[in-house]
Amino acid sequence: MEAQLPATSIIPRVGGLTLAQWQRLGLAAVLIVAVALPFVVGNYRVFQFTLAMIYAIALLGLNMLTGFNGQFSLGHGAFYAIGAYTTAIMLDRWGIAYGWTIPVAGLVCLVVGFLFGLPALRLEGLYLALATFALALAAPQILKYFEGWTGGVQGIVIIKPAAPFGLPLNEDEWLYFLTLAILIVLFALARNLLRGRVGRAMVAIRDHHIAAETMGVNSALYKSLTFGVSALYTGIAGSLGAIVVQFVAPDSFSIFLSINFLVGSVVGGLATISGAIIGGIFILFVPNMAELVSKAAPGAIYGIFLIVFMYVMPGGIAGSLKMVIHRWFSGNAPAVNAGKVATK
Amino acid sequence: MSETYSFPPAAAGAVDALLSVRGLTVRFGGIVALDAVSFDVKQGTIAGLIGPNGAGKTTLFNCLSRLYTPNAGTIAFAGRPILRLPPHRIAPLGIGRTFQNLALFPRMTVQQNVMVGAHSLTRSDYVSNALRLPWARREEARTLEIAEELLEYLGLTALRHVPAEGLPFGTLKRVELARALAGRPRLLLLDEPAGGLNHEEVDELGETVRAIRDQRNVTVLLVEHHMNFVMNISNQVVALDFGRKIAEGTPAEVQANPEVIRAYLGTDAA
Ligand SMILES: Nc1ncnc2c1ncn2[C@@H]1O[C@H](COP(=O)(O)OP(=O)(O)O)[C@@H](O)[C@H]1O
Numbered sequence A: 001m002e003a004q005l006p007a008t009s010i011i012p013r014v015g016g017l018t019l020a021q022w023q024r025l026g027l028a029a030v031l032i033v034a035v036a037l038p039f040v041v042g043n044y045r046v047f048q049f050t051l052a053m054i055y056a057i058a059l060l061g062l063n064m065l066t067g068f069n070g071q072f073s074l075g076h077g078a079f080y081a082i083g084a085y086t087t088a089i090m091l092d093r094w095g096i097a098y099g100w101t102i103p104v105a106g107l108v109c110l111v112v113g114f115l116f117g118l119p120a121l122r123l124e125g126l127y128l129a130l131a132t133f134a135l136a137l138a139a140p141q142i143l144k145y146f147e148g149w150t151g152g153v154q155g156i157v158i159i160k161p162a163a164p165f166g167l168p169l170n171e172d173e174w175l176y177f178l179t180l181a182i183l184i185v186l187f188a189l190a191r192n193l194l195r196g197r198v199g200r201a202m203v204a205i206r207d208h209h210i211a212a213e214t215m216g217v218n219s220a221l222y223k224s225l226t227f228g229v230s231a232l233y234t235g236i237a238g239s240l241g242a243i244v245v246q247f248v249a250p251d252s253f254s255i256f257l258s259i260n261f262l263v264g265s266v267v268g269g270l271a272t273i274s275g276a277i278i279g280g281i282f283i284l285f286v287p288n289m290a291e292l293v294s295k296a297a298p299g300a301i302y303g304i305f306l307i308v309f310m311y312v313m314p315g316g317i318a319g320s321l322k323m324v325i326h327r328w329f330s331g332n333a334p335a336v337n338a339g340k341v342a343t344k
Numbered sequence B: 001m002s003e004t005y006s007f008p009p010a011a012a013g014a015v016d017a018l019l020s021v022r023g024l025t026v027r028f029g030g031i032v033a034l035d036a037v038s039f040d041v042k043q044g045t046i047a048g049l050i051g052p053n054g055a056g057k058t059t060l061f062n063c064l065s066r067l068y069t070p071n072a073g074t075i076a077f078a079g080r081p082i083l084r085l086p087p088h089r090i091a092p093l094g095i096g097r098t099f100q101n102l103a104l105f106p107r108m109t110v111q112q113n114v115m116v117g118a119h120s121l122t123r124s125d126y127v128s129n130a131l132r133l134p135w136a137r138r139e140e141a142r143t144l145e146i147a148e149e150l151l152e153y154l155g156l157t158a159l160r161h162v163p164a165e166g167l168p169f170g171t172l173k174r175v176e177l178a179r180a181l182a183g184r185p186r187l188l189l190l191d192e193p194a195g196g197l198n199h200e201e202v203d204e205l206g207e208t209v210r211a212i213r214d215q216r217n218v219t220v221l222l223v224e225h226h227m228n229f230v231m232n233i234s235n236q237v238v239a240l241d242f243g244r245k246i247a248e249g250t251p252a253e254v255q256a257n258p259e260v261i262r263a264y265l266g267t268d269a270a
C-alpha cells in the first residue's frame, strides 16, 4: 500500500500512527465514552451532559457564522428561543409529536435567520454585533407580548417524552441518546459542508470579501444563507433544549444566553468544529464550578477563569490543541523546503 | 520577431477584440482618475498598461472587475457589455485577476486559496456539500486536480498545505496567479505581477506569462513598472498619465512617444 505513494508525500507519524489515524482513534474514544456515560453517572448528570450537547449544537451554528464566515452575532439566544418556542407551542397548542417539532423548529429558524441575514448584509463587524444584540434584547419582550401563544411570563410547561419502542431507558437517558444522535448527524453535515466548496467560499468571504467576489463568490447570497443555516442549528438546539428542560419562559432567553454562546464559541475555538463541543461543556459546567469555588462571587471567579483561558489559549481550547498537535506532528515530518521554491 | 499586429485607432472597432473599453471616465471627488480612456485588447495577445503612479491603472482594473462603477463609458467583454453586472458575475464570464497589493485569503492554505479560484467553474451548494452527494464529490475531486496542476505549474506544490499568511511577497504573487488561473479565464488581468521580484525572477515571470498566453489560450492585460519586462512581452502597450491615454501602439512606438518620455521623466524629476 505504502509503495504506491510518491516519495514526496511521506506522512508524518507519531507513535506509529498518522494524524488522521489519531483523529479517528480520538473520535472513536469520545464516542465510546459518550455512549457509556449515561450508564455510569446519575440522572442529573445525564441531564447536564444532554444540555451540554444541546449547547454544542447551538455553538456549532454560531461558529459557522462567526468563526467561518466572519459575521458577528450577539443575538443567537434569540434563534435558540425561537426554536424552543416553536417546539413548545406545537406540543402545547396542537399536540404534535415532539419528533416532528424538532425539524420544524430548525426550518422556522432557517427562514428567520435568512431573512434577518438579508438586511444584516449592510452591516459589518461591530454594527452587525449591535443589530444582533438588539434582536437578543427584544426577544424576551416579544415573547411576553404574544401571550396568547407563548403563555406570557408564565411560559409553557412541557412533559418529558418516554423512550419509544420499549427501549430500556428512562426519560433522561432517552433524551440523552436522542440528542447525541442528532448531534452526530448535525456535526457530520457541518463538517462536510465546511470542507467543501461552500465552506471555502464562507472562509474566503471572512478573509477577504472583495477577493472572494472577484473569484465569483456571491457573497451576499452566501452570507444570508450562512445566517440561515447557523440559525437552523441554533434553533434545533433550542427545540431540544425546551424538551429536555421541560419548560420555556421568556426570561430563560435573556441577553445572557446570547453572550454565553459567544463565550462558549470563543473559548472552545472559533472556526473549529470540535471547539463547539468543548465550548458547550465549558458554558454548562464552568459557571457551576465557579459557584463551588466561591458562593459569594461566582461571577468574579468565572471572569477570572475566562481571562486566564483566553490568555493561555488565545485560539480557544480547540485551536490551541490543534496547534500543539500540528507542531508535534511536523516535528516528526520529513523536512519540507518551505521557504523558497523556484518558479518553474 | 513576427509582430504583425498593427493597432488602428480604437474607434475602428476591431471585430476580434476580446476586450473593448470606450470613453471610460472615473472621478473621485475632484480627482479625475480616468479621463475618457478607450482601447481594445485582441484575443490571444499580451497588452501592457503603463503609466506613472496614480495614472489610473488600478482604477481601470477595478472597473473591469466591477469593484468600481465608472461615471461614464462602456466596457465590453467578448462583445458583451459588463457594466451592469455585479462583481461576482465577472469571473464566470472568463475574466480573472491578481491584485497589486495582494488580496489572498490569509488563513486558508495555499491549496485552498487556489481552489477558491475555481469557484466560478463549479456548482455544488449547501445541500450537496453537506450530504457529499456523488456529483459534488466528483466536482470536488476535479477542483483539487485543477489546483494541484497549477501549484505544480507555478512551483508551489511543496507549500500546498501552508497557510498563505506569512509567506514571502513574491511567493504570494505566484499564489494569486495560480488562483486567478484556476478560474480558467479567457482574459487575465495582472496588476504589477513583477512587484517585489528580483531580476532573475522577473525574467522567469516573463516566460510564465508568455506560456500562459500560448499554452492556455489566455489573453493578458498587465500593469507593470518594469519597462523592460513590459516592452519585452507585450504585443501592444497603452500608456496612461493623469487618467488620460497618452499613447498606444507597439512597444517600440510607445517607447519612442515624446509624451510617454515626458510623463516618465516628469515623475523621475518630481
Ligand atoms: N477608492 C478611491 N478613492 C479615492 N481616490 C482613489 C481611489 N482609488 C484610486 N484613487 C485615486 O485615483 C488615482 C489613480 O489611482 P490608481 O488607479 O491606483 O493609480 P495607479 O494604479 O496607476 O498607480 C490616484 O490619484 C488615486 O489616489
Ligand SMILES: [Mg+2]
Binding pocket: B057, B058, B059, B100
Ligand atoms: Mg496601481
